[in-house]
Amino acid sequence: MTDRRTFIRQSSLLTTAGLIASAVPFAGMAQNGNNLQEKPKEENSKWLDGSRLVISVSMQFESGGQPANAESPFPQNMKKGYKDLSATTWYEYGYKEGIPRMLDNWDKLGVKITSHMVGSAVLKNPALAKEIVDRGHEAAAHGMNWATQYTMSYNDEKKFIKEGVDAIKIITGFDAIGYNANWLRRGENTLKILQELGFLYHIDDLSRDEPFIQKVNGKDFVTVPYTLRCNDIQLIEGKNFSVDQFINQVKMEFDQLYEESEKRRRQMSISFHDRIGGTPQMVQAAMELFTYMKKHQGVNFKRKDEIARMALEDKTTIRD
Amino acid sequence: MTDRRTFIRQSSLLTTAGLIASAVPFAGMAQNGNNLQEKPKEENSKWLDGSRLVISVSMQFESGGQPANAESPFPQNMKKGYKDLSATTWYEYGYKEGIPRMLDNWDKLGVKITSHMVGSAVLKNPALAKEIVDRGHEAAAHGMNWATQYTMSYNDEKKFIKEGVDAIKIITGFDAIGYNANWLRRGENTLKILQELGFLYHIDDLSRDEPFIQKVNGKDFVTVPYTLRCNDIQLIEGKNFSVDQFINQVKMEFDQLYEESEKRRRQMSISFHDRIGGTPQMVQAAMELFTYMKKHQGVNFKRKDEIARMALEDKTTIRD
């Protein structure tokens, strides 16, 4: 809800601009950051490598690094001072069954994905983190732990991000160039810090179905956009979808983007969290979905680092 | 729950009327505003232009005009004093991808819709607002911003509505004659104000499956009824439906109304919000649904201004 002050401010804007007083077109709009010439869509854009539709798959590696009594499907009514032992085993499933099962599935499908790794989870299960990278997947940074990032000071946040990416480097040998904040909630300084630390892209933006570039500290920085629409944690745990609903919805997302990709650069994003996307039923769903998608000509599964680098090279990438 | 006072009042009514004391039919009912002759349905009514079933489609243009940290699919637990940057990008999707995608879809389908435009969203993206109108759709007013309307004073509300409709006129050139209040929640003065400002209809009423007329300030004013049953924000974000559920439910709504429309004037209402109805999966759903509907003889998609004008001309329109 807009409060009264906002209401008055906006009214004043209108009055100043003469919107109320007369009905003549308002020449001052552009000065308010608006632009009558704004083009609402980019037509006939293409991927640099000739792909028709690019599919970007995320695999969150978070379990084992969660804080005590982290949120889970169990009732959130634990009495203070006690450990939620059963919820802990729900998270353990993520690294004991979930990630290994998904890794096998990606191999069967011949798909390389981006694994968003929480530093504390990497330290808890270093061999598994290393195996992800060894099997050809991208390691991207996802914070040192599950802390809320948008409330940190500049220095704390920089240290927090650096520790996470260092943990990944030391354990897996991979230089992460991509970032995902806890619950996508970056702060005002996050992009600057990422730029300073050498990252090339982040994913915490839902605004488009294709990558785009913005200037951060005067240099190009890529957004490889993310989505909640084909996101296991949002659909399965947040919206209480059954697995068949997940399939139906993601399939329709694909059908539309595939159609649009005939004439325009389109990216589809799907994500799987270790303890949610790694269950038998969800891996079965991924197999069904990906098999379906792969039958379509011009569909390419790409890691987000590949997407970011291709976007940087491409002169026609959208710039915000 | 009815409180005790209401209970006593109703009991007294009954006693006064002699309902308790005797079992003879109650002659005084009509004086209480009830009417034993009330006809529960209107039979064999028809649309003036010979349509069998009229489909009324809404496209809300609201994103960009939302207040800071507006409600979104993200957890509503932001700490005070911080901006919900990721939620903002969820809204941006509405005008960067959602509306343009829907506009293309309406063209492919040959359907003209009614776009309910929030004034602040129009000012934020004037070119897009204008394009909606330029492509043949109706612009209807939806308030100057997202403020709660039913708590405003008469004067504040009148100013609020007028500013919104003026913004539409100046940016798009369209004279809006229809109104939709925030969350359908009009106040006691809203209809009078709309009548005074020259509006012909509003939609904030769910009581019927066809338009009806009531006297406001002594003149005819039309209700083009709305629904929550085929409404993307209610079903997808409110009830957590998957897109296939949306399709199934809307299809059944259509099947029944089509059947009824053989003998009686029937209107079906469907609505799509920029950031929700404009996703790939939902546009795919709209394509599937509308293609299905269009195969039925006598089905006509109409803008709400057309419906309102036809209702006003028609002597047989229901009058409440």
Add this chain to the structure above:
Amino acid sequence: MTDRRTFIRQSSLLTTAGLIASAVPFAGMAQNGNNLQEKPKEENSKWLDGSRLVISVSMQFESGGQPANAESPFPQNMKKGYKDLSATTWYEYGYKEGIPRMLDNWDKLGVKITSHMVGSAVLKNPALAKEIVDRGHEAAAHGMNWATQYTMSYNDEKKFIKEGVDAIKIITGFDAIGYNANWLRRGENTLKILQELGFLYHIDDLSRDEPFIQKVNGKDFVTVPYTLRCNDIQLIEGKNFSVDQFINQVKMEFDQLYEESEKRRRQMSISFHDRIGGTPQMVQAAMELFTYMKKHQGVNFKRKDEIARMALEDKTTIRD
């Protein structure tokens, strides 16, 4: 959760009974109201009239009688002192479209149902209430208004029930013999009061899939059991089912009960509220479901008064 006192009490019971001290079978159980000979099911029971499976349909007539700002699908965040005008139109739909549509559907299907009528709703729309009865359906009492019944004193509750049933009698001419409390929540005195007022049955019990008899004030009183499993308000508004889910679930309920009814007396219960079950999509669902059920031999749709009377006559009806 059982609190500590309950825990201690139950432990004591066990100790007293010798359960802890020794492992010999516990002879004292029957004195605690338990019975080792209890037969968990009644085999080979049949309906008195030779029906194989009896379907009992409820149609709640409540809209128009609801209290101010009653719960609705709209956000329950109205500011105090204002009327929820849009929610009111959601209720109006119940008597303007819902009940008339369902009445036509029951006629097409040749099905007679039980309409649970709130007294205040009957007074608001007397002609419609009368039409329900005139078209052959049963009128059952559902309280004078939407008041919480289980907190009333004996005298208040008796007056409350009587006024409701009197309103039905005066308006429709029907002598209601069945009762349904608001949200099924009867109080400790309800059955006694119903017995005193001449009711033969109530439905506020979910414990069985067939009617049963208990002694109330020393006389036989029937329970015609109800369910939440095939109940529109619970599934559509409470659980946010789509209409196709409603169909799928009710169909499976039927399939199992039909199978069981080969050897045993079984009753299936389904319910429809005016503003929920009377929408186009739900009436389409009812048509599909009932058409399916009617194809099965021995399936009979019966009003609850018929079921209650048959249960009273039948010597083999379960007695609790």
Add this chain to the structure above:
Amino acid sequence: MTDRRTFIRQSSLLTTAGLIASAVPFAGMAQNGNNLQEKPKEENSKWLDGSRLVISVSMQFESGGQPANAESPFPQNMKKGYKDLSATTWYEYGYKEGIPRMLDNWDKLGVKITSHMVGSAVLKNPALAKEIVDRGHEAAAHGMNWATQYTMSYNDEKKFIKEGVDAIKIITGFDAIGYNANWLRRGENTLKILQELGFLYHIDDLSRDEPFIQKVNGKDFVTVPYTLRCNDIQLIEGKNFSVDQFINQVKMEFDQLYEESEKRRRQMSISFHDRIGGTPQMVQAAMELFTYMKKHQGVNFKRKDEIARMALEDKTTIRD
């Protein structure tokens, strides 16, 4: 969310270990309980008896033993001091219809299950508890009543568990060797107590899709893992699934585990609570699902006591 202290502690760990200061592989990880050689999965393991896939079915026997005004599908807004009579009948359904119906279904399917029995429910319906055992099913302990177990002192918890298992023994004659805590929420002492009381296994762990052994008091103790993914109370009452969603999801779980079981020991877990899994629609669902599963070669339904004993005998069982 990880709080600041946790953040600092984890950062310190990293610094101590030299993770921040240098990028050389971290030799000290193993001392922190991590292990770079950790093998994320066990390949080519098999069930000792040659089964390909083992299905473990739970049937909770809890109704009748619930505390006053226990949680139910009814609105949780009862005024203090009143009994929730209708909710009580929802629970009664569990032993009057639910368990008997499921028992017949297991017989038809030729499946033996594990019934988790609450002591107070056994005392309330002793004949039914005994019948479960007499028909060949396993009785496992589920606490003396519905008390929260993880907050109990060692002595209270030991007494609580013992009374429950004694009740089962006295009424049914069955020596329970398996345990399930209320809402799976065991405390820090639970496994030790179970070991002392002679139990061989517990199920309150979601971390794997096969049984595993850990040392408790120096002896082998088995976990027969449980799941929320194919669990009626979680899916039907918690997530508001319709019965067809339950079927679809469980079927996909089976398909994946069956595929994996070709090369590796896999266990699938499904559970049904008396008042939820025992409804007509859910029993129909179980019949459809189990019939489907039984068509696959090498699928064996086993009681959890059989699974636990087989795991103890098997040298290749995972040890945590």
